[in-house]
Amino acid sequence: VSDGTAPGTSMIKDINLGSNGGYPYSFHSGSDGYLYFTANDGITGSEIWKSDGTTPGTNLLIDAFVAPTGMASVPYYYNGYVYFQGSDMSGIGPELYRTNGTPAGTTLVKDINPGSGGSEPSRFFEFDNKLFFQTATSAGTNREIAYTDGTALGTNEIDLFPGTNGSNPNYITFFNGKYYFSASSQSSGMGMGSAEPHYLSPNAAPIMQDVMD
Numbered sequence: 001v002s003d004g005t006a007p008g009t010s011m012i013k014d015i016n017l018g019s020n021g022g023y024p025y026s027f028h029s030g031s032d033g034y035l036y037f038t039a040n041d042g043i044t045g046s047e048i049w050k051s052d053g054t055t056p057g058t059n060l061l062i063d064a065f066v067a068p069t070g071m072a073s074v075p076y077y078y079n080g081y082v083y084f085q086g087s088d089m090s091g092i093g094p095e096l097y098r099t100n101g102t103p104a105g106t107t108l109v110k111d112i113n114p115g116s117g118g119s120e121p122s123r124f125f126e127f128d129n130k131l132f133f134q135t136a137t138s139a140g141t142n143r144e145i146a147y148t149d150g151t152a153l154g155t156n157e158i159d160l161f162p163g164t165n166g167s168n169p170n171y172i173t174f175f176n177g178k179y180y181f182s183a184s185s186q187s188s189g190m191g192m193g194s195a196e197p198h199y200l201s202p203n204a205a206p207i208m209q210d211v212m213d
Helices: none
Strands: 025-029 035-040 046-051 058-062 071-078 081-087 095-099 107-110 122-127 130-136 143-148 156-158 170-175 178-185 189-199 206-210
Touching (some): 025 071, 046 081
Antiparallel strands (some): 035 046, 095 107, 130 143, 170 178, 178 189
C-alpha cells in the first residue's frame, strides 16, 4: 500500500511466506469498504482475498475450490456477494460464481458456456440494478455482454450481432447515463453502441442500441 511517498509505502501482508510470493492481482474496491483481490498463499491455491488495508484485516475470503486444481479470480462485490470467475477443473471451465464468504453461500451462478472451455466472465460493471460482464457465449462464440441478477434464470447474454463471431465488446465506458463500447460484426467491422435501460417487458433483457440509431 502507498500514499505516494517512500515512507508511506509498505507491505500489508506476506500472503505466501518464503520466496514464491502471493502474486496478488485483479483488485476490486467493493462498495462495502473492502478491497477484494486474487492471491495464492501456497496452500489453498488461487483464491479470492479480502482486505481492510491492515495486516490482521487481510485474509482469505473463502477456499472456494480444493487446491491445487481449482482457481478463482476477477472478484467483484455486488449486493452482498462477491462474484468471480471460478473453475473446479472437473470438466466445467471458468464460469460465473458468487460467494458471501461461507461454503453454503458459494455457488455456481450459471454454466454459461458448457464444457471445459468455460465462459471466462470478466470486466464486471453495474447498470440499471443489474451486474453486467463480458463473457464467451453459450454457443461457444466469441465474447458478448451478459447480465445477471444472481440466479441462473436471470443470467443472460445480449447477442448484439447474432452468429458465431460475437461482437467482442471493448473499451466499456460510462457516459451521460449510458455505457458506451466498441463492438464488431463480421459484415461492418468496428462500430459504436450503447447499453440503455430499456426493457421489452418486466424482467426482459436491456436493449443494445447503435449510436447512429
